[in-house]
Amino acid sequence: MLGNFKFSNPTKLYFGKDSLNFLKDELKNYGKTVMLSYGGGSIKRNGIYDSVVNILKSEGKTIIEDGGVMSNPTVEKMYEGAAKVRDNNVDLILAVGGGSTIDYAKGIAASAYCETDPWKTYYLEQKSPVCKIVPVASILTMVGTGSEMNGGSVITNHKENLKIGKVFDDRLMPRFTILNPEFTYTVPTYQMVAGFFDIMSHLMEQYFSNFDDNTTDYLAEGLMRSLIHSSLIAVKDPKDYEARSNIMWTATWALNTMLKMGKHGDWMVHMIGQAIGAHTDATHGMTLAAVSIPYYKYILDGICNNGNKGIEKFKRFAVNVWNVREEGKDDRQLALEGINCLEKWMKEIGVVMKASELGVKEDMLEAIADSTITYPTDYRTLNHNDVVEILRQSL
Ligand code: NZQ
Ligand code: ZN
Numbered sequence: 137m138l139g140n141f142k143f144s145n146p147t148k149l150y151f152g153k154d155s156l157n158f159l160k161d162e163l164k165n166y167g168k169t170v171m172l173s174y175g176g177g178s179i180k181r182n183g184i185y186d187s188v189v190n191i192l193k194s195e196g197k198t199i200i201e202d203g204g205v206m207s208n209p210t211v212e213k214m215y216e217g218a219a220k221v222r223d224n225n226v227d228l229i230l231a232v233g234g235g236s237t238i239d240y241a242k243g244i245a246a247s248a249y250c251e252t253d254p255w256k257t258y259y260l261e262q263k264s265p266v267c268k269i270v271p272v273a274s275i276l277t278m279v280g281t282g283s284e285m286n287g288g289s290v291i292t293n294h295k296e297n298l299k300i301g302k303v304f305d306d307r308l309m310p311r312f313t314i315l316n317p318e319f320t321y322t323v324p325t326y327q328m329v330a331g332f333f334d335i336m337s338h339l340m341e342q343y344f345s346n347f348d349d350n351t352t353d354y355l356a357e358g359l360m361r362s363l364i365h366s367s368l369i370a371v372k373d374p375k376d377y378e379a380r381s382n383i384m385w386t387a388t389w390a391l392n393t394m395l396k397m398g399k400h401g402d403w404m405v406h407m408i409g410q411a412i413g414a415h416t417d418a419t420h421g422m423t424l425a426a427v428s429i430p431y432y433k434y435i436l437d438g439i440c441n442n443g444n445k446g447i448e449k450f451k452r453f454a455v456n457v458w459n460v461r462e463e464g465k466d467d468r469q470l471a472l473e474g475i476n477c478l479e480k481w482m483k484e485i486g487v488v489m490k491a492s493e494l495g496v497k498e499d500m501l502e503a504i505a506d507s508t509i510t511y512p513t514d515y516r517t518l519n520h521n522d523v524v525e526i527l528r529q530s531l
Pocket of ligand 1: 278
């Protein structure tokens with residue numbers, strides 16, 4: 137464990153079938169005006185909206201309605217929401233939904249009183265807020281992003297062909313989050329499995345970095361094993377509470393900053409996936425799934441052609457996560473077998489395996505690579521042409 141780090145996470149979690157009961161007590165800690173932010177209407181259809189509104193009313197809150205947060209929330213929606221927070225003097229933003237709604241809530245919480253253009257300041261320039269911040273809390277209805285217990289906020293700017301994440305500090309992390317696995321039962325299969333892959337990707341993006349022996353990697357291996365096990369149950373029976381609750385808990389730990397400790401992370405699958413998202417508006421988890429197999433094969437090729445530095449992690453992934461037997465295999469074969477197991481699992485749960493399924497075409501590859509943020513990584517640093525090549529292999 138070679139890194140130096142600070143670990144803190146202020147988000148209070150309420151987990152389980154009865155977790156909504158705690159909303160009442162939490163609300164007592166905030167002022168009268170609550171902005172209720174939600175997506176395209178799923179919470180109205182499945183009854184979560186009514187349950188939450190009843191609790192808000194019983195606590196005497198003034199509700200500011202803020203529906204219509206789209207998947208991959210846009211910068212225009214963020215400006216609109218920020219103005220609504222300011223105009224209504226909102227005391228708490230309660231985000232009820234998936235990662236998009238919670239990310240958006242953090243964006244507007246930091247933007248409402250920002251004196252500069254928040255897109256430029258927070259997302260393009262990656263600066264920290266210096267203005268008043270409105271508290272955010274969340275009720276999660278779709279599992280995957282980890283937004284419920286982190287400071288991440290990903291906003292899409294279609295005009296600029298950019299989808300950028302800002303990781304805000306503790307002040308923007310949800311003050312409390314309610315996690316009821318049953319709230320996720322109505323998520324459509326496509327979104328559900330996209331979320332499963334998003335979790336796997338968060339785990340892998342942190343695991344595939346560094347060279348030292350780090351406790352965090354052992355934790356990641358355990359979480360991956362749990363996810364693989366439960367996801368195979370959940371795709372057959374989406375109402376299996378045990379599987380769905382394990383996945384919900386795994387998703388939160390996969391990206392609540394704990395697995396980041398002492399790790400550089402890689403995140404290039406996310407960078408390429410987000411660039412695909414900026415051009416196609418495709419579902420986040422599916423953009424990651426579409427490029428992951430070509431990506432990890434490309435990284436492994438680079439490692440094998442450059443003195444094998446990093447191969448240990450690929451071998452460990454095969455053995456510890458997928459139970460691949462080591463005997464009779466050279467390093468590359470063993471490493472490749474791990475990637476093949478990943479591919480087999482992805483097909484079993486039914487994620488998108490090709491970027492072409494998301495509308496990516498050969499003549500878009502250069503532009504998507506232009507929108508991909510690249511930086512040095514531990515195992516193989518990518519340049520523009522590498523990204524184009526990975527994208528080509530994902531068609
Ligand atoms: O909008 P509604 O009608 O609610 O429908 C949503 C949406 O269509 C639906 N849904 C959610 N809960 C449901 C439900 N449908 C039925 N029943 C329910 N209980 O599911 C669809 C997808 O929701 P969304 O919030 O867009 O999905 P997700 O949670 O995957 O969030 C994706 C966004 O999060 C960002 C992504 O880039 C993307 O913009 N990410 C945020 C991260 C973070 N904060 O740390 C990290 C991630 O890597 C990711 O980048
Ligand atoms: Zn993700």
